[in-house]
Amino acid sequence: MANAASSPGPVEQPAHTDPRLALMDHALGYLFPAALRAVAALGVADHLTGGARPIAELAESVGADPLNLRRVLRLLATQGIFVEDDGGRFALTPSAELLRTDVPSSFAPAVLMITDRSFWLPAGELEEAVRTGAPAFERLFGMPFFDHFARDAETAAVFHAGMASTSDPENPVIARSYDFPPGAVVVDHGGGHGGLLLAVLREQPEVRGVLFDQPHVLQGHHLGELGADHRWSLVAGDFFAEAPPGDVYLIKRVLHDWDDEHCVRILRHCRRAASDRGRVLVVDAVVPLGNDPDPGKVFDLLMMSSFSGRERTRAEFESLFAEAGLRLTRVIPTDTRLSIIEGVAAG
């Protein structure tokens, strides 16, 4: 038996390689988004635009408890969101700047949407979705996701402002990633407030656009930003029942909300309504095979817990297209987390 006193013993592992500690960190991980939500909801970043401030002063101006606000900011500062100086004053960092509500690229609405109860509560009940195959959303909120967000203007605003905040940075990049045929009628299908169509019309002077969504959503559209440029129109409707005539159907961050059967209905209507040169451009994450981390694998669980949707692999898009009478022609990566999955009528 080895002499315990002389034995070097097991090599001490740094904390992050001890699997128990790693599991502990994963289990505690939900507290970080909780802290992020708290500061976004309190509007802390808006109160630091004049420079670093002592916590007592900052807490008073946002209406918070100084000790608890400091504890929350201390955690966020570990990831570069806010910074504490040697004098105990907190200041903005580049990431915290994005939580200001008065900057054009504010990400505060995206944080408030993603951490909203509509995502947070069903995620806490993920086990139910895994067991039954159906999200806990309807049980918790008494109605499907999009009905919940259509209930009143305040609830709808959380979702649509959040979507715009998520989508605004990626829309111009996506618009530049595809050569739209000159003269084409581009339908932004389930286009929300029309951020992607706006970017396409700005990038591509020779196309015309149609924004298609539910009537209450179209009321908040942004296409008026084009001023005197009237190459666009609005069409209100239900994408499970119809699609407006067009040449190119942009379907961005829509199919991931739905199960295959609903997606096939959406795609079939587009195929039938499309002109001879028609094509569909699904803009979604394409989940890679293998074990490497990928944001699509995370978003996928959001789609599982609040919707009956999913993020898909290339092969899954191929079979979805085939069911809808379409042929997947190519997948175009973009400098965003989304790809353009192009399809044309099969045969």
Ligand SMILES: C[S@@+](CC[C@H](N)C(=O)[O-])C[C@H]1O[C@@H](n2cnc3c(N)ncnc32)[C@H](O)[C@@H]1O
């Ligand atoms: C996740 S959002 C995507 C919005 C936009 N494409 C974007 O990328 O920002 C899904 C959109 O589908 C729309 N939608 C949901 N159900 C619909 C239906 N039955 N008919 C038409 N649009 C619908 C919603 O109003 C919402 O604007």
